[in-house]
Structure formats: structure tokens, C-alpha cells
Amino acid sequence: MHPEMSLVILTVFSTAGQGIFIFLVVMNSIVPESLSGSYIITAALASILFQFIGMGASFFHLGNPMKGWKAIMMWRNSWLSREVISLSAFVGAASLYLIIYITEMNKSILDIVGYAGIIMSIGFLIASSMVYASIGYIKEWANAFTPATFISLGLTCGAAFALAGFYLSCHHSEIYPKINLLLIAMTIFSFILKAMAYRFNANVYTSLSVSNAIGINDKHIKLMDRGTPYAHYNTKEYFHPITEDQSSIQKNLIMIVTFLIPLLIWMLIGLLLNINSHGAAFLAISGACVMLLGLLMERRFFFIQGNHFQNLYYGNYKKSSIDNPLVR
Amino acid sequence: MPEAKRHKDGHMLSDGEDIKYTTCYMCACRCGVKVTIKDGNIRYIQGNPDHPTNQGVICAKGSSGIMKQFSPARITKPLLRKQNSERGDAEFEEISWKEAMDILVKRLKKIRSEDPKKLAFFTGRDQMQALTSYWAKQFGTPNFAAHGGFCSVNMATGLIYSIGGTCWEFGGADFDRTKYMLLMGVAEDHDSNPLKLGISRMRDRGGKLVVVNPVRSGYGAIADEWVPIRPGTDGLFLMAIINVLLKHGLYDSDFLINYTNAAYLINIEEGNEEEGMPYLIPEWEMDETQNTIWDQKSNSVKEAHSDGVKPALVGTYKDKELNKLKPAMQLLIERVMEEYTPEKASVICGIPADQIERIAIEIGMTARNETISLPIPWTDAWGREHKTTTGNPVSIHAMRGLAAHSNGFQTVRSLGVLMMLLGIVDRPGGFRYKPPFPRPVPPCPKPINSPDQIKPNTPLPAPELGFPSMPEHLMVDEEGNPLRIDKAFSWEFPFTAHGMLQNVITNAYKGDPYFIDTLILFMANMSWNSTMNTSGVMEMLKERDKNGLYRIPFIVVSDAFFSEQVAFADLVLPDTTYLERYDVISLLDRPICDYDKPADAIRQPIIEPKGECRPFQQTLLDLANALSLQGFCGDDGVPLYRTYEEFITQWEPTPGAGIGFLSGWRGKDGMSHMVGEPNPDQWEAYKKNKSFFEFELEDSIKYNRTINQGYLNWAQANRLKRLNEPVIMQFYSEVMQRFRLAAKGLRKGRQPDTEARRQRILKYFDPLPFWYEPIEHAQTDKQKYPLHAITQRPMPMYHSWDSQNAWLRQIIGQNFLYINPDTAAALGVNDLDWIWVESKLNKIRVQAKFSQALQPDTVWTWNGIGKMAGAWNLDPEADEAKKAFLLNHCITEELDYVDGKKISNSDPISGQAAWFDLRVRITKANEEGHWPEFKPLNPLPHMEPRPEVLRYGFIRGEKS
């Protein structure tokens, strides 16, 4: 599939932002004394900002952004509709959370709104990933790894930012090393999940070939002409030219940037540094940003890896005996 | 709803909507189209359901006709090449029509008063040759032709000199009855939609379709069997089929005896002027000379076609003077049985012998066993009444795969002989003529034949083109040298019925046979895809003599779009598109007839011409009037017709002839058809009848029209034929034997004057078909150039020559050189590699594509995709300019002749350009870049800029 940046940004920033929020709410309900007010405001704002970055990007994806609101119509059928609704609801909940906190209303209302936001967020994480996982014609997407990695990576990245925020807010607490450990655990978990996803995708098997696509049973079928030779929507939207070598380089790079470098950083912080130092805060922010960057790469490659059935017709299906004609 | 708003075809017209019927001109097929107009713009073009040609369907080209009106390459003003600019640079100043006409008239007046043949007037896929040729004839120049010589004239002449009709769009298969069809050398070709409609009906009925073609594409895709033949060997394949048919006795004796001259006795005594000529009963024994047969009942020579005889087709006989006589059939048998066996053919054609044999037997047995009998009585030319009309359901349609070779005429002759053997000409289930065919073999018109007939300020006494039937009809001077600039009707190319467009520029450049002054080109892209040796021809157009003057001094081009040819013009006359003008598709020219229905058609303006565009028809008439050409003007020089519309309805070949360009609704009251006085309201009558006219023949005169007396009488009465005599098909070509006798020096009258000409005639003018290796192959080192290279025209672009249509170019923008993977592997070439294609003449850099649907010794590509950068106002970086290519650069227009002289690369009989004879070699191209490279053309200042987005019609919201 064509890796459209607007969708990459949407999925990465919205899920990461929700990770931040989830951490905020959970921590604020369990260990509110550990959190500074500035941290809570900053984290809630960051979470909302991330949503707006994602939503803003998604507008560039739409052909008619002004009509985008109509996307809420079909929540009964469409994961995309649910995604839009849950995202809007989440932004509403997060904003309310922030307002309640600032206006210093009742703490239990704050928690209720917070947990409601988490429910929206979970709804969103599921809907957003199901948008992709429900496309049965892209075997690389239509599996449990898609929601699992979307959720896991989003939460991990959110946790990374949350930790960075803790360090920044410089409010000493013995909870920090525990969070650091949790983050390391989450990163390792996500790493394993993603590695498994890549392994799964490398072995995705479809017996389909151009023979099924055109309904003619023969081993030797060659596409001679696509009907119109120039690139058009159906040859661009579903296909991104990439070689096997480039593909494995990208995968390795993604694993390093998204997981290994941040992991090193968390370990460095936990083992070597005074957690309460500026150095730790700087490293924590760097780690979160590196992970965000890695996530953008990961999501972009997620699209590239998606191999749509309709490519069978245009000679773009990667696991097919079809001879690949000119790639424009 | 008000009834007034309903079009009579049932279409309810909304506000601002209108329906007009006209004739398509996106290719040469001439389909009827229905055009919906909305608010003065074209909304939709569809097929006319009532039209005999397309019966409501329409092809990709016709569907995209509207894009002609959107093209930014439209020329809308007369243009004069800027002084001091070079030809090919496309630098023009805009001038007025008055200035343009003044320049042209002054020039033409001078030519006409001094030496009219200094004007050469050549047209492309011109559908008004009746007018253009008449104009040239009245001007007095023999140098006129359309593009037939470059196109498929072998197919026309080869069959017309055999059966008096041909495939092309002049005849076709009886698709509703045929049970076996051989489609030979037909990619997309004449005729387009009727062939598709017919094959479709045949698929449903269940006839076998066999496609003989080096390439499987188009019709080949739906064929039951594909015969991947080597290019240039179709004649051999046909002769081998004839061999098998003769071997098994699978031929129709009755047909051969009654319809053809196969049973005629041929005098085979050598050394006198009767040698190889039909043995005649002399005039003193009969009222007139008569052909003869050997009657097996009386064992004596009898008058052909006489009653009560049993003619022999085989054997050797002697007359009273002991002259040895053989039926023509016997001569064919002697030729074919040893020399043309399937085994021998197999080696050269690349087709297994058993496949040839099987196909031959399938054809022969289908013809023999599946006979059709229709309850239609008819009477033949000898007064014999037939209770039924019978036929053998095999048909053959062939086009340029057979034609575009230097052995094409004789190949098509063998096709004609095969059709006669099978008895499948103009009978149910077989090949059917379309009126005005069948014509005599050969047809009557003869070209001028003497230099004395070309006189200043005088029309030619005979046409520029025709059908010679003896050396005296050749257009040569006392020394035997050609009179025409293209050397048509010379000893070298005697039967050039369509002229030789392909040699005009080369000959005019060389001054061989003479220099000309002005070249007028209409619809012919001679500096690009309608020529061989394209790069060479472009140089010739630019070449100056030692006085600094162009060797071809003045070139006039009439075109509606900025073609490559326009760039080489000195004067450009902006033409209209087919949607902007009146036109006729006349029975005098290339009509739209169905087998059973003489028909003709018109075009009418659907929308206003753009800018100052003017129909070339009107320009011709204006020129004729300004030059006071007889026929267009009275004896006093006063113009008889002001407008083209007037000319069409009022002109008659001779005053009072009762025929003209249009055959429907003639007579003062508009009630006469076919023949009648001119009717000034004829245009309106056509418009009322959806722009066409058709006349259905009675059942009894639909078939067997060569010898159907009812038809012959009807055709004579309606001026389709001069005489009502039967047309005897030339199984054995007496006409060709006359030329051969002249070459042997045995015939009185004109004889070839040089040894080379003598040898050429002797070799190629064989009265019976034979196969020889294409001339270019024989002159080429086949080890060095091991591959055949041919082209096909893609269906969505076939014969669509202009405008570079925005929709069609999205279907094909780059052509590849298709190559068999095994062949490529041996050359180290991979799929999609860039390669050199090199012929003896030139080399080009192209991209290869593997194809399994291809004879392995052949490579091929789509023709006419490559464009010169900037031409047609396309982006100079467009694929058409950067990746697509023209194979024409590699095709030589000249071959070696004798004494170091060159001769046209054409069929030595018909003058057909032999562009399928090309041989090439292929090497991997490590070099980058486009080759050959030409300087991109700059858009003309007055042309519209290329739009970024093309959209129109019902557009929502603010974007409307």
C-alpha cells in the first residue's frame, strides 16, 4: 500500500497521545501524590495536542475534509466511522479531564472522566487498528498483530513520553524506577510483538495468483498491458515499489530505532544515572522522541508491507508468479 | 411533454439539447454516429443504430471524437513559414486567408500555364478522392494519389485483377453463414466495426476462426486456431493449401468452369504472340473472338460457357493446327504439385506441414460438405436459370499482412485463386462483394499514357490513376520513362492503382524523374509516420540545392492540428475537423455499402468551425474557381458552384449523366434513387435520413453478381457498371501474360526498353500465382539481420491520424518491441531492457518486452505511437516523444536496382510499399538517451496552452 504520511501521522500520534493520557489517568488515580500539577496539565495538553496533530494530518488524507464530520454516520458498520467517533469522544473526555483538573473540581469526578477517557481511548485503539485489520484483502494487516501492535506500541510510546514528563517535572519519587522498569518491560514486549508480526508477515501465505484473479487456470500468465499504462489511482494507492533488500533494511532499522535505542536509553537511565538529574530527563525525552520517530517509520512500513489483492490485476502482487511489468 | 421536443429517433430533447446524425471520421471505417449536443457543445457521440456500417456500435476512436474539439494542437489560422527560418523549425507568421490564397493561386497559375506536372498533390486517408483526384485531373497534373500505395494496394489490386473485387472495406465474409473463416494478416484493419460485428455473430453461430499472423493479438485472441507464420511467407502457405486441395480433389469444378477462366484453353506453343494467351475462336468463325474450352463430350474445342458442353479442367490438347493447348487449371496443377508441397512450405513458413495439410483439408471439406442452398432463383449471363442460390461456407479475409510485402501482389493472387478453387466468391457463406464491386477484371478506367496528354492550362483527358490491362496503358514516355513523380504505372511498377505516395518526396528531392515546384499534402504525415526512412525524408525536405533553394521548392499542408508535417510546410491551411463540415462518402469513391445494399453517406457540421478553420473541400473549390478550372467553371471561366455544398448536389461527371456524388433522393422532387437529376435539397434529405442512404437489392440479384444477369443489368442501368457483360474471374491472368509477352519481345506495341525492365517483368508478371522471397530479404544478409520486424496498429488508434487524442493516448503512450523470450535469451536481452534495433538503413533505441504470442523469428511493435517532441502540442517530455518509437526510421524506401541505381522498396507489380519486408538485428543498448533525437518543436504562438486538467459536462457546485 502507498504509505500516506497523513495516515502514518494520524495513527502514530493519536495512539501515542492516548498512551500519555492513559498513564496520566492511571497514575493520577493510584499515586496522585507523585504527580505535580504542572505535569498533569502538560501531559493532558500533550495528549490532546497529539490528537490534534493526528486529526489535522488526517484532514490532508480526505478528499473533502469539510465534509469530514459526516464520517460519524455509519458507526454501526464502519470501523472508520467508529474510529472518528471514538477519537472525537476521547478528545472531548481528555479536554474535560483537563478542565476539571484546572477548575479543581471533585477528584472522584476527575477520575471518572479520566477512566471514561480511557474507555474512549481503548475504543479508539481498537477501532483505529481494526480499520486496517478488517481489510481481509491485505493479509499483512488482517491479523491479530495489527491491533496488538497498534495498541502496544501506542501505549509504550505514550509511557515513554509520560516517563520523560515525570523526569522533567523533577518531582522526586521512588516510583520512578518502577515506571522505568515497566517501560523497559513494555518496550521488550512491543519488540517481541513486532518481531513476531514481521515474522508472521514474512510467512503470510496466500495461494492466490493472477490465475485466480482473472479466472484462467494456467501456470504461465503474463500481464502485458494494464489498460492504461500511466500510473493511476489503482496502481499508486495499493502499491509502493520496494525491493526485498530495502525491505529487510527498513525492518532492521525500525527495530533498532523504535525499540533497541530507546531500550538502551531506559536501561542507561535506570542503571547508571541519578534519576533525578537533568541528564536523565534529557535522555528520557530523547528516548521518547526516538521511539516516536521509530514508530513513524514502523507505521510507514506497515503500509508499504500491505499487499492488496487487487495488485493481482495490475502485476503488483508481490507473492504472485506474475511478471512484474514496468513500475512507474 | 410537448411532442415537438421529441427527436424522431425517440430521443426526448431537454432544454438546450439537440441530436444530429453524421458520419465518423476517426478512422477510415466511416461509421454512422449520433451526436448529442447540449448548449451548443458536443455532449456524447454514439453509434447510429440504423447505419449499415456499424449498426449502432462504435469503437474507442469514434467514442473519443469529442476530444478532437479539445485538442490544444488545433491550428486555427493560415500560416506562412517565416522568412529566414528553416523548414522543420515550425516558425510561422499568421496570415489572412486572402493572403494565403493569393500566394497559392499565383503559384498554381504559373505552374499550370507552364508545366502542370510540377504540381504534386498527395493526400492521406482521404475519403473524398473522387473530389481530390478530379481537381488534380482538371488542373492537369498526373501527380495525384492518396496513401493507398503506402497502405494496402496489393490487397486491392491483387484481388481486383483476379476477382474484380477485394477485401478491404469493399467486400467481406458472409458472417451469417460462413462456417470456416481464415483471417490472414489482419491485425486491426479494414474494415473495423463490420468485421467485429461479423466475427461476433460467427462466434455465436459456431464457425471456426483461424488466424494466420506472426502475432496473436486482437482477433487472434478469440480465434480457434492461431497459425504463427513468418512474415512474407503467406503466399507459400496459400500455395501449399492449394496443393493439398488439388491433391485431394477438394475444389469446386462447377464454379471454376462457370465463373472463372480456369477451364479456358491456353495456348502453350512458345515463341509467338499467342504464347500463354487464351486460345480464341477467331472472329471469322464467330461474331467476335471467343474464349475456348475443351469439351469432354465431343472431344473438341468449344466456345467457353456454351450450352451442353463438359469442359475439361485438366489435360493437354491440340487444335487442328496442332497447337498445344492446356486448360489454365492444368497449368496451375503442374506448377503446384511438385513445388508447393506442405513439406516444402513448412520449412519457410515456420508452420508444421501437418498443420497446413489439416487446415487445407478442413477448409476443403467444409466447403464441399456443408453446402448452403437458398431458395433464391436467379439467371446467369448465358440465360441459364438457377432454382436456388448455393454456396460453400468458407470465407477468407486478408489485409496488409499479405499486402505490405514486395511479393504481396502474387500472394494476393494466390489468395484469389484459392477463393476460386473453393468456389466461395459472392456466394452464400463465402466472400461477398460490396457495391460497386464486382467490377470488370481489371476495371475500365485507364490512366493517361502519354506525355502529350499533359498540357498547360488543360485538364487531363483521362484519370491520373486506373487499372492498366496492357503495356499501352502505362504512363511512360517514348523512352519508357515514368511520367509521374512517384513513377507509378511505369515498367517498374505497372499496376499502381493507388499511386506510390511513399516515393514522392524521395523522387522529388532527387529530381528523378524530374523536379517539381509545389507539393500539396492533405492528411498525409509524410515527414513522420506516413513514410519510410523517416529521418532521411526529413533531411530531404530540408535540403537545399546549390542556389540555396529548397529542392522541393514549396510545400503546402492542410491540417487541422499541429502535426510533424505542419512543421515542414511553407504554407499551412487550417482545416476543419469532421464535426465541423459537410462531406460526402460517395459511391464514386469509397462508399459505406453493405453486401446487399449500395449506400452512401454525408457528414454535416455539428458545431461551428474553430477560429479561421475552413474545410479543405471548400479551399479546393475556391482554388478551382480562382484558377478557372474546367469542370468547376463554365467555358467562360465563370465558377459554376460557389460552395462545396452546391458543388456536391449539382455536379455530374458529364452534364445530364444523372449521377453525382450522392445517389439518394435525386431528381427535382427528390424521389429518384441511384440515378436522377441533381436535387438542390439533397443535403436536407440526407439529414432527415440520419445522414445516409441505402438501397437494398432484390434477393435474386444479391449473389453471384459476376455472372448474375439481373444484377449486371441493374448495375448498368444504375451506372455502377458501364456494360452488363459478365465478369469472368481471372484464374489465369491474361493481362499479366500480355506484359510478359511484351517483355519477351513477342508482343507488338510497347515493350520494355531496358534489360532490367525486361527481366523484371519476366520475373514477376507470371499469369499464375507463385511465391518468391521478398526482394529486401533477398538483398539482405540474413545472418547479420536475422529477425523480421513488423508493426500492427492498436485497435484504439488504428487509422486515427491526428489530434493526439487525450483519451486514446492514455491507452497507449509507449510502444515496446515485443520479442519472444527464447529469441531474447539467445541475444542476452531481458524483459524491459533497452535495446538497439538495427536495420541496414538505420538504428533506433527501444524498450523490449517479452511476448509468447509471437513467432520467434519476428519482433513487432505498435505503429505510429512515437511522436516528435512538441508535435501535437504534447509535453516534449511525453512518452510519445521520449520512450515511444517509430519503426519507420529503420525501413528503407529504396532498394538496389541495377547499375548502382536505386528503386522503390515496393512490390514490383503494384507499387505497394514493402514495409513488412524489414529485417533487423537486436543488441542490448548500454547507451542512454533517445535515438533518433530531433529538436523539439515549439508550440505555435496562436495555439491554446496545454490544459492542466481536462473536464467538462455536469460539474457540481462551484467548480461548474
Added chain:
Amino acid sequence: MSQYALVIDLDKCVGCHACAVNCKAWNTGGQYGPLTDKAPYGARPEGVWFNRVQTYEVGKFPNTEVVYLPKSCMHCKDAPCVKVCPTSASYKRREDGIVLINYDDCIGCKYCSWACPYGVREFDTYDGVMKKCTLCVDRIYNDNLPADERKPACVLACPTKARIFGDIDDPSTDAFKLIRERMGYKLLPEAATEPSNYYLPKRKYKIQLNMDDILVRKHLKVETEVKVLPFTGTIAEDIASP
């Protein structure tokens, strides 16, 4: 329930692209147009087409078949594009099964096209909406047109009549009958969308030759002497053979 659809006869399709271009001509000026062309005379023209004809080669020389495959919206009975549309702009009509897009509701999210296994939805970047074959819904119910022209433009145009339009669920239609008689098949049934367009496979006519039959001279007569051809023929009494 009706289901209008196209039945495409691969035994007749010669790959002429008439359907594709006539579709463009009708629909560009029609209610569901225009089919915008970007850079129409540029280096990379990019136009919207509702129908494209692809070419495939099948098999190896000399047993190669060439297949032209015209492909447009299949108007699936279980249309995934409709189910995923977040705005209900894509919908399937109850009365005739035609899948349509309401451009006023389409937000241009392209999600429907992802859900289509056939690659027949075309995004018009100029209008920002998804477009596709409508089976010429603005023709087939158009009372202004003569009755026999109320067919999709591609069907009217097709020069080999390889396209048949009709209700594939109505046993009285040609479309229904042809699917059964000719064993019409669906493309990519694995995608489980129940496409409504059907394709009719190629037919091969063969002639069974009975070589003994050659000697049965039913119609084409042959002189007995032909067998001893070529160099002797019927010899008349008063002449000598050569």
C-alpha cells in the same frame, strides 16, 4: 430482488477499448462525471476511468492465448465497499443491486477502495470523491432516451457485442441464460464478495476430420485423372500426350 450487472464474453472481446472510451465519453458529461483527466497532454496523463481493459498472455509459444479482460465495478451482492463507508455515501440500491456513490456525502477517505478486491474504484483527486461504474444508471432509467438505448454506454458501444447488460437474477434475461449456458464465472471468488458481473469463458470450435470422407464426392467434383496428376491429363483420341 433484481441484480443488474454486466456479463462479459471473453470469447468475443478483441481488446479494442471501445467500452472504456465510450464509458468515459458518456460519464464525463453525465450525472456521475466528470472523469477528470490530469495533464491530458502532459508527460504523465492521469485520468479517471470506470473501466479498463487489461491484456494477459497465457501459456507458452506456440500454445499462447491472449486474454483481454475488461474490468469495472462488479456491483457485488455482498459489497464490502458499502459496509466500510463511514458516511453511507457508498450504497447498494435495493431495487436493482447497483452500487453507487453519493458524491455529496463522500468525504474522500478512500476506505471503500481499500475494501474492494478488484481495484475498480477510482479516486478523482480534483473533486476529492471516489467514483466508479454506475452501470450508467443515468441511462438505463432515462425516459428521455429511446427505449433500446437505455443500456450502459459500454454495452451500446461494444463492437463485438461482448458485453451483455441485464438482471442476472431474472431467468428471463439473456444475461441469466448466458451465465448458465456458457458457464459464466466470477473473478476472484476467493474474495467472497459475490460479484455480480460475470465472465463467459472462451470457446474453441474444432472440426472433426474423417479422412475417409474426402473420397465422398458430394459436391466438389473431381476428374478421376487427378490422381495421376500432375503430368498426364485427359487424353483425347486425336491428340498425342506430351
